[in-house]
Amino acid sequence: MVLSGWFIALLSVAYLGLLFAVARFGDARADAGKSIISANVYALSLAVYCTSWTFYGSVGRATSGGLSFLTIYLGPTLMLLFVGVIIKMIRISKAQRITSIADFIASRYGKSQLLAGMVTIIAVIGVVPYIALQLKAMAASVDVLLEHSGRSGVWLGLDSTFLIAVILALFSILFGTRHLDATERHEGMVAAVAFESVVKLIAFMAVGLFVTYGMFGGLGDLFQRAAATADLGRLLQLDSSRAGTWTALIVLSGLAIVFLPRQFQIVVVENVDESHVKRAVWLFPLYLLLINIFVLPLALGGLLHFDGQGMNSDTFVLTLPLARGAESLALLAFIGGLSAATGMVIVETIALSTMVCNDLVMPWLLRSAWLQARHHQDLSGVLIGIRRVAIALIVLLGYIYFRAAGEAYALVGIGLISFAAVAQFAPAMFGGMYWKQGTRAGAVAGLSAGFVVWLYTLLLPSFAKSGWISSGFVEQGLFGIPWLKAQVLFGLGGMDEISHCLWWSMLANIGCYILVSLSSRPDAVEASQAERFVDVFRFDRRSAEARLWRGKASLGALVRLLERFLGAGRAQQQLALYARSRGVGDWHQLPVDAEFVHFAEAELAGAIGSASARVMVASVAEEEDLGLDEVLDILDEATQVRAYSRELETKQQALEAATSELREANERLREVDRMKDDFISTVTHELRTPLTSIRALSEMLHEDPRIDLTNRRRFLGIIVNETERLTRLINQILDMAKLESGQAEWTTGDVDIGAIARETMGSLEQLFCEKGVALEGDIPPTGPVVLADSDRLTQVLINLLSNAVKFVPAQTGRVHVRVGVDGNMVRVEVSDNGPGLTAEECDLIFEKFRQGGNTLTDKPQGTGLGLPISRQIIEYFGGKLWVESHPGEGANFIFTVPLPASEE
C-alpha cells in the first residue's frame, strides 16, 4: 500500500463525495415528502457531539487523566434524562420559528437584537478555536500517515491543513445553504451526519479491537500489564481528590450537549418529531458507551507499546495500527477521524453562519442605505450569499487561529474552554423557559457578567500560558492586586481552572440575571414572549395572538416583505399553505388581521431571525403600541381564564367522584335490598311448603268423611309433623333475626365445654340408637372452661350432632365428638363417616336456607338455618366454626372458642 499524499487526498475526497451523495439522497427524499429522518437517525446525528477532539483526544486524555475522560460522556447522558426540558425547548422553537440558540434567547427576551448579537459574538469567540482544533486534529492525522511513508504535507506551496479547511468550507456551503429558511430542516445534512456517526464508531471500534485482541491478549491481559506498571496502574484508579473536577466536567458537558451551537442545531432546530427525543435518551448514551469502551485499552496499549519513545498519545489511534503495518486499518481510522471533524465543522459553521447572518449582519443591513435603496429587490439570494461568506470566514478564522496557536496551550485546552463559554447561555435559557420574571436587562447583565468572568479566568490565562500576553494578571493579579489573580479569584484556590471558572462565572451570571431581572420591568413584547415561552404547552395561540397585536397593515406590503426575504416562489407556497389552513381558497382573499401579521412575522423569523423579523414587520405596518399594562392585562386575563377553567375542571372532577361514590352507595343499597328480597322470598317458600301439605290434607279430610281410617291416620300424622316443622322454622327465623340485629339475649358465665358436650350427647342418645348410629366421645374428665352462654353452646352442639346423624348411613354410621385445647382456643370437633362435602358445599352450607344433600333423593329434614345460626353464635364468642371435608370421606365440623386470658 502506498500512503501517498495524492492517495490520501483522493480517498478523502471520495469519502466526502459519498457523504454528499447521502445528503443529496436525504434532501431528495425530504422534498418528495418521504423523510428518512427516523428516531434512530436523529439519535445518531446527536453523535456530532463526538468530534475529532474526542476521536483522537480521548485517548490522549486517558493517558494522563485516566478515567476522567468519561465525564465528557456522563454529562450528556444525564442531560438527556431531562426529556421534558428538551421537548419544551423543541416545542417553543417550532412555535416561534427559532433558527438558532441566539435567536431563542433573543426571542424570549422581547426579540432583542442586542441579546442576539451578544450570544452570537460569545458563540463565535467560544467556538472558532474549537474549529481550529478540528483542523489541527486533521492536520496531525495527515502528518502521521505521510510521515509513515516519508512524504511531505505540502503541495503547490499550500499546506494540507489549508486544503482541508477549504474543502470543509465548500462542503458546509453545499450542505447547509441550499435552503434559506433555517427552521426548514437540513434533512440531507442530518442524514450525512448520522452516517458519519456510524463510520466513526466502526472505525474507532475496529482499531480498539485490533489493539486489544491483535496486539495484546485481550482486555484482561492489557489491564494486568498496566496494573503491573506503577505509572499506568494509577490511571485505572478513581482519584477521589478530583471529585470537584469531575462534577464541573459533568455539568459543563451536560450543558454543552444542548447549548453548543451545533448541538442546538441538531437537537432542537433539526428535530422533526418530538418523540424522537425519547429514542435518543437511551440510544445516544449507548453510542457514547460503545465509542468509549476501547479508549482506556488504546491509551494503555499505546503507553505499553511505545514505552519511552515519546510518541504523541493523541495519535495512538493511527500510530498503533501503523506500528504493526496495518495500513488499511490506519486509513479506516483516518476516515473515522475525518468523519468526526467534517461532521463537527459542517454543522457548527452552518449554525454559526445562521447566527452571524441573522443576528449580526441583518440588523446592520436593515439600517443601511444600501438596502433602503433596493426596496423591492428579492433579498433571499443576498441572504444565502451572506451565509456562504460567513461559513467561509468562520472556517478561515479557525484556520488562522490554528496557524497562530500551533502547539500552544490555547489550542490544546480549547475543548473545555468552549464548553465553559456556551455554558454561559444556560441561566438565560433555563430562566427564560421556566421563569416569567426573567427580563432582557437581567439576561444581558447575566450573560455579560458570565462572559467577562469566563474571559478573565479561562480564555485570557490560556493566551498567557501560550505566551501571547503577559501573565502578570494570572500570577500577581490585575494591577498587582492579589484578590484579582485570574485563576485564584478572591483567594479561591485549590481548584482546577475549569471548576474555578465555572464556579465564578455561574455565580456572576446567575446572580446578575436574577437580581437585575427582579429589579427591572419588562416591556410589552417581553412580557408576551415570556408568556409564550414559559406556558408553551397551554398558550392558546389563536385567541391570545389576536389580542396581542393591534394596528393596520396592507396585504400587499406584507406579501412584498415575504417575497423579498423568502423569494417569490417560496413566499407564494407558504401563503397558499396558510390560506388553506384558514379555509380560504385564494390567499389574495386573506383578511389582514392580527393572525395574518403573526404568520408573516413567523415566516420572516424563520429566514432572518425573530429580532430582525419584528423590525421588518413594524416597518411596514402601522402598529398601535400596546402599553405594558395592557399586555399584562391581556395575559392576566388569559391566565385567569386558564385558572378558572382549571378550577372548573377540578370541580367537575370532584363532582364526578361524588357521583360515582353515590352510584356505588346506591349499588350497595340495591344489593342489600335484593338480598333482603331474596331472603323474604326464600322464607315465604319455606313457610308455604309445609302449609301446602297441611291445607291440602286437611281440606280433603274435611270434605270427604269417607276416607278410610288408615289414610286418615297417615294424613293427620303428616299434618302434625308439618305443623312442627312450621313452628321450628318460625322459631329459627326469629332467632336468626335477633342474632343478626344484635338483640339476642345472652347469659354469659363460666362454662365447662366438656360437661356441655357430655350432656348434649346424653340427650341425643335416643335419636342415635333409633338409627343404629354409634356416638363416641373423646372428652377430658374436667373439660376446659370458657366464658360463654351454656344454652347457646348446647344449641350449637345439638345442631351439629343432629346434622351428623341425619347424613350418616343407618346401622354403619359413626359420629365422634372430640374436645381439646389448641393454643389459647378450645377446639371441639364433630366428625362423621357420612357422604362428605365438596369444597364448594363446605362454604355453601353456612349460607341461609342452603342445605346440604341436594343430591340425595329424599329431601333432608331441617330448615337450612341451623348452621348459619350456629356460626353466628360461635362468632359472637370470638371463635370460628367451619367444616373440613372431601366427598366420600365424611365431614369434620370444627369450632373454637377462646380461653379466658387468665387461663394462659
Add this chain to the structure above:
Amino acid sequence: MTKKILIVDDEPNIVISLEFLMKKEGFEVAVAVDGEEALAKVDSFRPDLVLLDVMMPKKSGFEVCEALRADPEKAGLLVVMLTAKGRETEVAKGLAIGADAYVTKPFSTKDLVVKVKGMLGTA
C-alpha cells in the same frame, strides 16, 4: 278414556296429598320427585297433564317446562306450574316459557281440581 296426570314435586308430603286428590277424582297418576325423573316419566307414562313444582333438585320446573315445549311431539301436553314463591315475576316467567296455568302454593284443593278438569275437558 281415563286421563293421565304426572305429579312432579320434591316434597314427599305434597306428593302424597296431590296423588290422593287426583286418584280420588278418577285420574291415572304417576309421580316424579325431580326434574330429570319428570322428563323420563313424560316419555314412559305419556301423561295428558303435568303438575310441575318449580323449586326442585337437578332440574327446576322452568327447565323441565322449556324442555317439554321444545319437543313438537308433546305439543298437546298441558303443564300446570306449582310454586311456593308467589312473586309476580315467577308467574310471568312460567307463562312466558309455555306453561298453561300457574298455581300458587298453598292452593285450594277444590279450585285445583276444577282447574285441572276444565283444562282436560272432563268437567
